[in-house]
Amino acid sequence: MMQRRQASAFYPHFEPEERPTIDYFVGLFNRLIFKHEAVLTHFLDPREREILETVVGGEALLQEFGGYQAAEKKRVYLSEDWENLKPDDYKIVLYQIDYPQKFAQLRHGQILGSLANSGVEVATFGDIVTDGQGTWQFFAEAELSDFFDRQIDRIGRTRVRLHQVPLKELTAIEDNSVTESAVASSMRLDALLAAVTGKSRSQLKDAFTAGDVKLNWHEEAAPEKIAAIGDMISLRHFGRLQISDVKPTKKGRLHLDYQLWRSGSK
Numbered sequence: 001m002m003q004r005r006q007a008s009a010f011y012p013h014f015e016p017e018e019r020p021t022i023d024y025f026v027g028l029f030n031r032l033i034f035k036h037e038a039v040l041t042h043f044l045d046p047r048e049r050e051i052l053e054t055v056v057g058g059e060a061l062l063q064e065f066g067g068y069q070a071a072e073k074k075r076v077y078l079s080e081d082w083e084n085l086k087p088d089d090y091k092i093v094l095y096q097i098d099y100p101q102k103f104a105q106l107r108h109g110q111i112l113g114s115l116a117n118s119g120v121e122v123a124t125f126g127d128i129v130t131d132g133q134g135t136w137q138f139f140a141e142a143e144l145s146d147f148f149d150r151q152i153d154r155i156g157r158t159r160v161r162l163h164q165v166p167l168k169e170l171t172a173i174e175d176n177s178v179t180e181s182a183v184a185s186s187m188r189l190d191a192l193l194a195a196v197t198g199k200s201r202s203q204l205k206d207a208f209t210a211g212d213v214k215l216n217w218h219e220e221a222a223p224e225k226i227a228a229i230g231d232m233i234s235l236r237h238f239g240r241l242q243i244s245d246v247k248p249t250k251k252g253r254l255h256l257d258y259q260l261w262r263s264g265s266k
Contacts, residue, residue: 003059005029010055011020017218021048025055028078032060033181036081041089042141045073046232047216052076052130065090068137073126073142080092082165087167091142092126094160094170097155101134104158109263111136114155121145132174179244179259184254187246189215189233195256197238204235212236239263 007026011184024156028039044052049064056062056078063085075090079085095191099106111128115138125148138202140148145164152162184195190204193213197204204213204223214234215227227243229235234240239262247255 004033005055010051013054015053015218018051021051022055025249028052029055029060032078032080036080038077038083040111041076041078041125042121042125043073043075043139045217047218049074049076065092067092067094067167068127070173071127072137073139075126082223090130092139093142093145093148093164094167095138095140096165096171097136097138097160097162099158099160101156105134106136106155106158107161110156110158111138112120114152118151119146120147129171129173131171132176135171138170177259180241180256180260181255181257183249184256187226187228187254188223189220189227192233192243192256193235195258196241196258197235207235214240215244219229237263 003118005026007019007023010022010026014022018233028041032039041052043066044064053062061079061082063077063079063083064074065077065085065087065121066072067087075092077090083089097106097111108128108130115125116122124141124144128136128138130136148162149164152160154160175192180196182195185191190201190208193199193204193207194201199207201223207213208221211221212235213230214218215225216232229243229246232240232242239260241258241260243256243258245257249255
């Protein structure tokens with residue numbers, strides 16, 4: 001028999017700033033076991049899904065989908081019994097952004113900013129994708145389709161029109177990532193970013209203070225935080241990187257291999 005969860009039991013396993021997320025997921029799990037009602041979440045990033053899996057602890061079934069197989073942000077379906085879900089069951093719609101491509105260009109940051117400032121939660125829309133040739137699409141919750149249909153008519157200064165297309169008409173997504181390497185003095189976040197960006201630690205200190213640095217999709221204000229292989233690190237206006245390998249050098253420094261998505265790519 002599944003046991004009621006206490007959020008405080010999970011606090012030691014995650015960062016203090018993630019406690020509201022833990023509280024929310026514990027509430028979802030407890031609702032599932034006491035009301036026996038399946039739960040469909042908003043779009044969750046990989047870190048949020050990791051927290052949810054920890055909270056559930058194998059005592060409920062989790063199925064996820066973000067609109068396509070390689071989606072970063074996905075909706076998660078929690079249930080007590082197995083259900084053979086289809087894509088439509090996740091209530092995800094795919095929007096294509098129509099705009100005058102001959103006279104304007106859109107960027108990922110512009111689209112994200114416009115959606116985030118439109119009055120809906122960031123968790124209500126999923127990945128924003130492009131083919132690199134001017135076509136832009138994004139995934140959203142079907143429950144809010146009326147809002148997106150009526151309220152989004154401008155991205156930045158560009159007038160746009162959104163229209164829904166079937167999931168099977170997802171554009172051929174461009175992958176702008178590159179594999180690179182650098183040598184850092186340590187695994188501190190500021191040391192890693194200094195090695196990758198060429199910026200000084202004093203310059204990066206301002207970025208941390210301004211909330212421009214994220215670790216695993218969440219703002220990180222501590223330059224001294226230690227990163228690990230697999231972590232996703234982002235710096236506003238630069239891009240984001242994922243560490244794939246770390247090896248010591250003969251001079252006592254660290255050789256890093258990482259995947260880099262420069263600002264403006266996915």
